[in-house]
Amino acid sequence: MLRRTALAATALLAAGALLLSGCTGSQPAPSRSEGTPDPDATVNVRLVLEPGNLDIRETGGSALDQILIDNVYQGLIARTPDQKIVPALASDYEVSGDKLTYTFTLREGVTFHDGQPLTPQDVVWSLTQERDTPTYRDSARLANVATIAAEGQKITLTLKAPDSTLLWSLTGRAGLILKEGDKVDRKTAANGTGPFRLADWREGDSIVFERFADYWGTPSSAAEVVFSYVSDNQAALSGALAGEFDVLTGFDANLKDQVEANGDFTLEIGDSTDKGTLAFNQTSGPLADVRVRKAIRQAIDKKSIVEALGAGKTMYGPIPSLDPGYEDLSEVAPFDPEAARKLLAEAGAENLSLTLTIPSAYGTTIPQILVSNLRDVGITLKVNPVEFPTWLNDVYGNKDYELSFVLHTEARDFENWANPDYYFTYNNPEVQKLYAEAVAATDDAAAADLLKQAARIVSEDDAADWLYNGQSVLAVASDVSGMPTVNVNERLNVAELAKSEG
Amino acid sequence: MIRYALTRLALLVLGLFVASALIFTTLRILPGDIAQLIAGVNSTPEQLAGIRERLGLDRPIPVQYGDWIGGVLRGDLGSSQLTGTPVVSELLQKAEVTVPLGILAFVVALLVALPFGVLAAVRRHRPDGVAVSVGAQALAAVPVVWAGMMLVVVFAVTLGWLPAQGFPRAGWSDPAAAFRALVLPAVTIGVVEGAVLLRFVRSATLQAMGQDFVRTAAAKGLTRTQALLRHGLPSVGLSVITVLGVQVAGIMVGAVVIEQLFSLPGIGRMLVEDTGNRDLVKVQGELLVLTGLVLIIGFVVDLVHRVLDPRQREAE
Numbered sequence: 163m164l165r166r167t168a169l170a171a172t173a174l175l176a177a178g179a180l181l182l183s184g185c186t187g188s189q190p191a192p193s194r195s196e197g198t199p200d201p202d203a204t205v206n207v208r209l210v211l212e213p214g215n216l217d218i219r220e221t222g223g224s225a226l227d228q229i230l231i232d233n234v235y236q237g238l239i240a241r242t243p244d245q246k247i248v249p250a251l252a253s254d255y256e257v258s259g260d261k262l263t264y265t266f267t268l269r270e271g272v273t274f275h276d277g278q279p280l281t282p283q284d285v286v287w288s289l290t291q292e293r294d295t296p297t298y299r300d301s302a303r304l305a306n307v308a309t310i311a312a313e314g315q316k317i318t319l320t321l322k323a324p325d326s327t328l329l330w331s332l333t334g335r336a337g338l339i340l341k342e343g344d345k346v347d348r349k350t351a352a353n354g355t356g357p358f359r360l361a362d363w364r365e366g367d368s369i370v371f372e373r374f375a376d377y378w379g380t381p382s383s384a385a386e387v388v389f390s391y392v393s394d395n396q397a398a399l400s401g402a403l404a405g406e407f408d409v410l411t412g413f414d415a416n417l418k419d420q421v422e423a424n425g426d427f428t429l430e431i432g433d434s435t436d437k438g439t440l441a442f443n444q445t446s447g448p449l450a451d452v453r454v455r456k457a458i459r460q461a462i463d464k465k466s467i468v469e470a471l472g473a474g475k476t477m478y479g480p481i482p483s484l485d486p487g488y489e490d491l492s493e494v495a496p497f498d499p500e501a502a503r504k505l506l507a508e509a510g511a512e513n514l515s516l517t518l519t520i521p522s523a524y525g526t527t528i529p530q531i532l533v534s535n536l537r538d539v540g541i542t543l544k545v546n547p548v549e550f551p552t553w554l555n556d557v558y559g560n561k562d563y564e565l566s567f568v569l570h571t572e573a574r575d576f577e578n579w580a581n582p583d584y585y586f587t588y589n590n591p592e593v594q595k596l597y598a599e600a601v602a603a604t605d606d607a608a609a610a611d612l613l614k615q616a617a618r619i620v621s622e623d624d625a626a627d628w629l630y631n632g633q634s635v636l637a638v639a640s641d642v643s644g645m646p647t648v649n650v651n652e653r654l655n656v657a658e659l660a661k662s663e664g
Numbered sequence: 665m666i667r668y669a670l671t672r673l674a675l676l677v678l679g680l681f682v683a684s685a686l687i688f689t690t691l692r693i694l695p696g697d698i699a700q701l702i703a704g705v706n707s708t709p710e711q712l713a714g715i716r717e718r719l720g721l722d723r724p725i726p727v728q729y730g731d732w733i734g735g736v737l738r739g740d741l742g743s744s745q746l747t748g749t750p751v752v753s754e755l756l757q758k759a760e761v762t763v764p765l766g767i768l769a770f771v772v773a774l775l776v777a778l779p780f781g782v783l784a785a786v787r788r789h790r791p792d793g794v795a796v797s798v799g800a801q802a803l804a805a806v807p808v809v810w811a812g813m814m815l816v817v818v819f820a821v822t823l824g825w826l827p828a829q830g831f832p833r834a835g836w837s838d839p840a841a842a843f844r845a846l847v848l849p850a851v852t853i854g855v856v857e858g859a860v861l862l863r864f865v866r867s868a869t870l871q872a873m874g875q876d877f878v879r880t881a882a883a884k885g886l887t888r889t890q891a892l893l894r895h896g897l898p899s900v901g902l903s904v905i906t907v908l909g910v911q912v913a914g915i916m917v918g919a920v921v922i923e924q925l926f927s928l929p930g931i932g933r934m935l936v937e938d939t940g941n942r943d944l945v946k947v948q949g950e951l952l953v954l955t956g957l958v959l960i961i962g963f964v965v966d967l968v969h970r971v972l973d974p975r976q977r978e979a980e
Contacts, residue, residue: 367831549694
């Protein structure tokens with residue numbers, strides 16, 4: 163009997179300690195440190211969320227994008243930490259005036275990690291296969307591409323209709339260039355063109371990158387970067403203080419004093435596109451009433467959330483400040499419990515009781531604030547913490563929820579507000595039309611302006627609430643330089659990461 | 665004796681079968697599946713269906729069970745649905761951490777429990793004996809996580825003697841580093857488990873002291889302590905062996921928590937992550953092996969007990 167109890171306990175514990183998948187994000191803005199970089203250095207970086215497997219084509223989750231894109235796999239073009247688009251495997255590119263023809267000049271002398279040369283045919287094959295394989299995760303992003311052809315080093319894409327998101331998509335998964343006919347098992351290994359070779363993956367523990375000696379560009383500063391997956395912040399802190407880590411990502415800003423105590427580490431904070439999204443299921447029930455949704459938004463004190471987290475900014479609409487189309491929308495739903503109570507009374511929604519479904523990995527800070535804020539206006543909030551797979555099943559898949567909280571990390575993901583089938587359950591034809599126009603726009607400024615209009619409508623409709631715009635929180639050792647700090651949950655380009663000698 | 669062993673063996677096999685069905689069905693009750701995790705939060709229902717089909721998740725549950733158990737009978741525990749790595753090789757790799765961790769923890773537990781347990785019994789009316797009993801009560805109530813964190817703060821962060829977390833990538837090819845990485849985790853589990861075991865030892869010793877054969881030995885001129893050490897301790901040893909199976913399960917549960925806390929790439933942490941990823945084929949293989957291990961240890965303990973304890977043989 164005792165034995166069986168113990169086993170049941172094992173299973174329960176196993177089920178309990180789940181981590182979020184697809185919900186951490188990042189991008190770079192180099193950090194300090196003087197001294198000569200040590201060319202033989204190994205830099206130890208703590209990450210939070212381990213990918214389930216490494217199949218960048220099929221497996222979702224920003225844990226893959228975070229380390230594999232830029233470092234191991236590359237596209238014709240890439241994005242910088244401040245979200246600019248720059249050439250990568252293409253030395254330059256041109257877009258025709260009608261925005262229907264994109265021409266890229268492929269670099270020569272590029273080799274894959276297994277020693278094979280990169281050919282124009284590899285590019286055509288990679289993009290064609292991505293477009294034509296619906297189970298590939300970002301396949302739909304190339305749906306507008308009619309033809310992909312190579313002539314010499316020139317790669318030409320022609321479009322069925324203008325697509326202002328295409329270049330951005332090509333800096334992501336949809337644009338990655340692989341070797342045609344490669345036999346490598348992408349689930350556990352990788353063959354790319356980036357500055358690092360994937361040297362080792364110890365599942366459940368760490369991933370090791372090694373400098374790729376035949377890299378076409380500037381070789382990486384560090385000989386080796388070791389990513390260790392440590393979910394617990396306290397363990398990460400101890401590891402850093404004991405000298406086992408050089409960089410902590412996904413850290414807790416409230417531990418600033420502890421990690422900086424002995425002077426070896428500095429806490430660094432960078433902007434991100436992480437959006438703490440409180441979704442409302444507005445198909446039926448009290449949340450179908452816009453007054454109730456507005457009241458909830460006005461009842462929640464965003465500043466106290468940001469304070470409790472120790473990092474982050476307030477945000478009042480679906481687009482974060484790093485993305486095109488951002489606008490300060492704080493006047494749409496300012497913190498005002500009195501107004502909230504009035505709205506609830508008008509809606510006849512007194513003594514309202516609602517349930518929040520939240521993946522348990524997000525902890526209790528946010529639910530506690532929500533419970534207390536909503537109680538102040540007469541709403542009883544029940545918190546239902548679930549494992550992430552349960553959230554995916556109930557909330558994302560079946561839309562079986564009232565309120566849901568998840569941190570959406572992806573940059574430029576406004577499309578979800580224009581998709582009535584998404585779990586947000588938001589359906590406004592005007593927003594859908596504006597978004598379609600933004601995609602079809604032939605001018606970036608015009609596209610951004612259309613997005614801005616659409617975002618304002620989404621916020622004015624109180625389609626959801628945005629509790630905070632997250633920030634990347636890192637602790638960086640004093641002998642380390644070149645660590646990106648912007649949006650590192652989504653992209654962590656470590657090519658310039660270096661450790662000084664001595 | 666042979667008939668006894670065969671009966672126990674039959675029960676063991678039956679137990680494993682029942683366990684396999686229980687493990688399989690309970691895992692299927694968990695909401696969410698691996699296809700959803702692979703597809704992520706920007707997927708279409710068509711992509712999801714495609715992945716489900718490729719992984720064979722669209723087949724009826726009994727067919728999936730039949731597939732799995734058929735493989736197990738042929739000695740194939742299956743492979744991870746995420747990475748394609750065979751369950752057996754993953755288990756063997758992670759066992760390099762968890763098995764030594766468990767053995768070390770068990771040694772620590774015995775080092776705590778045996779001397780102090782006997783001491784607490786023999787000197788139960790003296791201040792030191794009482795202090796040991798009270799101390800053990802308190803220690804057994806300490807949460808493992810807290811104990812681990814305190815040890816890390818003292819020995820890793822402040823003194824810098826031992827690593828705070830992680831296991832060397834070189835593994836056991838660098839035995840000193842590997843051993844050092846396991847010391848704090850093993851002590852954490854071992855001390856807490858040892859405190860529990862100590863109370864077993866104490867009561868077993870007390871019982872032994874009241875036995876006729878110990879009193880007879882004392883009457884024949886040995887001191888009470890001598891009598892206890894020479895004639896009483898074997899029966900204390902038997903009690904300890906009896907709870908061995910329970911202890912192994914306890915250490916396994918401890919490993920799940922401690923491997924998280926110390927970021928050790930062991931079986932416990934793997935189970936947590938695989939369950940989180942809904943890599944059910946892998947989880948069910950792992951759980952079946954662990955269940956088998958506990959059942960086999962229980963089986964061996966029963967046999968050893970039988971061999972060592974003359975009273976049980978005579979009762980037959």
